[in-house]
Amino acid sequence: MINRTTTAALAAAVAAAALMSSGANAQTANTDKEKCYGISMAGKNDCAATGNNSCAGQSKADYDAKAWKYVAKGSCATMEVTLKDGMKRKGTLMPM
Template identity: 50%
Template sequence: MSTTTRLILSSALASVMAAGLVAPAAAQSKEKCYGIAKAGQNDCGNLSGTHSCAGQSKMDNAPDEWKYVAKGTCKDLKGMTADEARAAMAMKK
């Protein structure tokens, strides 16, 4: 294996490893905030299980849809925790 190939491979490996170390730190500074996502702007699957991907919410501020927000800001945005969202969904049934 040439020196150039080794350098490219080791650089790629270092990048992958660094990404793995940075992601958990970023996740710790965020929290899921339910009921604030606009239609098509949710971050991932919803509590009701009707979809499992980002960008699939059908209506604004659905209680089962969420977005990541800076930790500690969800209440300021009039959002809910997962438990609060489940309770809100149960009341609608």
């Protein structure tokens, strides 16, 4: 009886689903709109050199000493992040 999805059960579920959808939408994680048409997702084929002499072109060996240890210091649950309001807070992972 649990496994057998009858016509009646199906119809009831569809009707209930339609009713739910007419009210508040189902739970969504989007609390903000993508205001700029997802700029950061654009194609990224640019006609330019990056032009800086930054670390980007260096050997990864330069990082082995310091950068790789970064994560080992602690997970992001205790990582400090700068929030959009400029405040420094501990990064957290709880549902919003």
